[in-house]
Amino acid sequence: MLFKTNPIIEWTRHWALEADMVRCVRCHGIQLATDADREFVHLRGCTSGGAPAPWAALALALDHSREQARRTEHNGA
Incomplete structure (x- = not known):
């Protein structure tokens, strides 16, 4: 991503x-952290464009943010 x-x-x-838990901001479907390895199931009719694995997407976003912070620190900005 x-x-x-x-x-x-x-x-x-x-x-x-x-x-x-994570919640879809459109359909309000939820997924517990204990189900993080499963695909997220949106409620009927949801048109969210969110990733099918929100926990993995969050982990990737956090990793990306940390990497950006390290680069900024390293470059002295």
Whole structure:
């Protein structure tokens, strides 16, 4: 997944993190962290463009953000 904006902000366009679950911001379907290895099941009729694996997408977004921060630190910006 390539991010055109801040990866965390991009993730929150589709998902909300609430305690130990993620929620689709459009259909309000939820997935517990214990089901993170399963594909997310949206509620009927949802047109969200979110990733089918929101927990993995969040981990990728966090990794990308950390890498951006390291680069910024390293470049002295």
